[in-house]
Amino acid sequence: MSFPNSSFPLPMYAINKEFEIISVNQSAINTMTSGVSFLELFETESRSKVETHLRLFTAVESLEVNAISSSGALLLVDLYISWTEEDIGEVIVVRKDDAIARVSAQLDKLRTRLADTNFELLTAKETAENLLKENIKLSSPFVEISETAALVPIFGELDSEKSDRIALTLTQRAYNSTVEYVIIDFTAVGEIDQQGLSGFEKLVNMLQLVGLTVLVSGLHPKHAKEWSTLESASTIKFVNSLRLAVESIVNSPK
Amino acid sequence: MQNHAIKLANLFLHGDDHAAIAYINEVLLENNRLMLYEDLLTPAMIHIGKLWETNKISVADEHLATAICDYVISDYEFRSASLEPTHQKKVMLFGVEGEEHYIGLKMAAAVFQEFSWSVRYLGPNLPLQHAETAVNAWKPDVVAMSAALSYRLPMLKKSVQVLASTENKPTILIGGRMAPHANFAEEAAPGQVISMPTLRNLHEWLNHSGKDTEIRHVIS
Numbered sequence: 001m002s003f004p005n006s007s008f009p010l011p012m013y014a015i016n017k018e019f020e021i022i023s024v025n026q027s028a029i030n031t032m033t034s035g036v037s038f039l040e041l042f043e044t045e046s047r048s049k050v051e052t053h054l055r056l057f058t059a060v061e062s063l064e065v066n067a068i069s070s071s072g073a074l075l076l077v078d079l080y081i082s083w084t085e086e087d088i089g090e091v092i093v094v095r096k097d098d099a100i101a102r103v104s105a106q107l108d109k110l111r112t113r114l115a116d117t118n119f120e121l122l123t124a125k126e127t128a129e130n131l132l133k134e135n136i137k138l139s140s141p142f143v144e145i146s147e148t149a150a151l152v153p154i155f156g157e158l159d160s161e162k163s164d165r166i167a168l169t170l171t172q173r174a175y176n177s178t179v180e181y182v183i184i185d186f187t188a189v190g191e192i193d194q195q196g197l198s199g200f201e202k203l204v205n206m207l208q209l210v211g212l213t214v215l216v217s218g219l220h221p222k223h224a225k226e227w228s229t230l231e232s233a234s235t236i237k238f239v240n241s242l243r244l245a246v247e248s249i250v251n252s253p254k
Numbered sequence: 255m256q257n258h259a260i261k262l263a264n265l266f267l268h269g270d271d272h273a274a275i276a277y278i279n280e281v282l283l284e285n286n287r288l289m290l291y292e293d294l295l296t297p298a299m300i301h302i303g304k305l306w307e308t309n310k311i312s313v314a315d316e317h318l319a320t321a322i323c324d325y326v327i328s329d330y331e332f333r334s335a336s337l338e339p340t341h342q343k344k345v346m347l348f349g350v351e352g353e354e355h356y357i358g359l360k361m362a363a364a365v366f367q368e369f370s371w372s373v374r375y376l377g378p379n380l381p382l383q384h385a386e387t388a389v390n391a392w393k394p395d396v397v398a399m400s401a402a403l404s405y406r407l408p409m410l411k412k413s414v415q416v417l418a419s420t421e422n423k424p425t426i427l428i429g430g431r432m433a434p435h436a437n438f439a440e441e442a443a444p445g446q447v448i449s450m451p452t453l454r455n456l457h458e459w460l461n462h463s464g465k466d467t468e469i470r471h472v473i474s
Contacts (some may be wrong), residue, residue: 026418044404064312076313100314107321108354115377122374 011093013038020052024089031075032093033068037097038093042067045073051078059082067093076101133165140166142173147251150174151242158192163199171206182207183245187218191228201230217245259297266298266319274326288370290330291361292453295323299357323357331364339372346394348385349378349430350409355402358430360384362398365453369460371396381414386420386433393422398450400430411438418443429456 003012003025011028013020018036032041038054039047046065051061062078067077076096083089139155139162152170158163174182184204204214217239219227227238239245258281281292302319303345305311345366349356351361363375370396377383389397397417401410410432419424427445428436439447450456 052307053309060309063309064306090337096313100312104314104317107317111321111324112349112377115375117377119374 013091015089136165150179153185155188158196160195163196167203185213185218215245217242255293263298264302266322344372344394345396346374347398348376348380389420397424398427402430403430414442418446
């Protein structure tokens with residue numbers, strides 16, 4: 001069969017009961033992919049939808065499916081189907097308005113941007129955490145000032161995380177060196193929190209256990225109050241200033 | 255639960271995010287992520303797919319429903335205080351090149367987070383080349399990818415081959431509707447690929463692999 005108006009601007013198909021294509025118009029050739037079966041014109045996920053509705057053998061209006069264009073791209077289309085008395089199915093393909101595609105592309109873009117931002121924030125957070133760790137590590141250097149003495153000036157606040165970190169580096173360094181005295185200097189310490197202090201107490205005990213003499217210098221009066229609450233405070237030697245600490249080591253009998 | 259899911263699907267289709275969240279709070283008896291994702295959101299989205307197949311709704315409706323569902327997940331994840339990743343294990347998730355379906359993937363990322371894995375969610379339609387670069391740079395223990403449509407299978411296979419043979423030999427998880435059809439996996443990367451058709455499967459697997467020190471390689 002042929003269509004009465006071959007220049008009809010929308011793709012038209014005539015199909016038999018087996019859904020084989022009997023004839024097509026020029027617009028169909030121009031815009032759609034070709035096939036023996038009508039179902040081949042649709043992407044795999046849409047085929048069953050087309051088939052289910054064709055099997056009704058009744059008129060179907062605006063059946064939305066994804067068709068394949070002559071260039072192989074996906075086309076969102078509406079199908080209009082009707083059946084003649086001779087069991088010929090006539091189908092018109094109407095392309096969907098691009099507005100939907102535009103809006104959904106816009107939505108996609110927004111979502112991607114949110115995901116990217118999220119991802120960037122995550123990366124920034126990781127960097128910040130690493131910096132903080134590095135900062136903590138650097139804020140308690142182990143400085144050997146003579147064969148027998150080492151100085152550990154602590155910078156910034158003393159909280160539990162920092163005292164843990166200090167404990168880790170200090171015990172390692174002290175173990176590998178020949179020092180007998182460790183001066184821990186608090187001159188540059190701002191706040192001390194209670195947990196940081198009890199972590200620090202453990203550290204001091206540990207150092208004393210491996211036979212080191214611990215001197216604490218540069219305590220601020222407000223720190224001194226905190227320290228007095230600690231049990232082991234009596235075994236730690238407190239010195240007013242770093243200068244006195246160094247002098248006491250230098251003058252101490254070898 | 256099925257009735258609840260259908261009702262929720264209708265709220266998604268109406269674009270009513272507030273009502274959807276309120277409804278979830280009403281029917282979800284306990285604060286259970288797996289129940290929300292597996293018994294409410296997934297069936298709701300499957301129902302929406304069926305509505306399209308029976309020509310009751312259009313693609314535009316589907317997009318709106320997906321956006322609302324996405325929002326609901328983000329909202330839930332924001333509210334449930336996520337644990338800091340204490341786990342040593344790292345997972346990277348993405349949808350294979352060309353694949354635009356991502357809701358399942360996003361939910362899988364949240365499940366990993368619940369098990370306090372270190373998670374990188376790279377979203378849908380990630381070009382394979384980028385995925386490979388990311389795997390080489392970050393060296394995840396697990397790479398989870400998903401595909402929903404059958405014509406993504408060749409791309410899925412290629413992705414498995416490329417990513418499984420990267421330097422640190424990650425375990426590959428395949429999720430999404432194509433997970434049960436990934437028969438090629440055993441041949442593409444022997445002993446390295448696990449099919450994970452549902453979030454419950456993932457949950458169970460994470461429960462097990464959390465106890466073992468080594469991740470077990472099984473193909474279901």
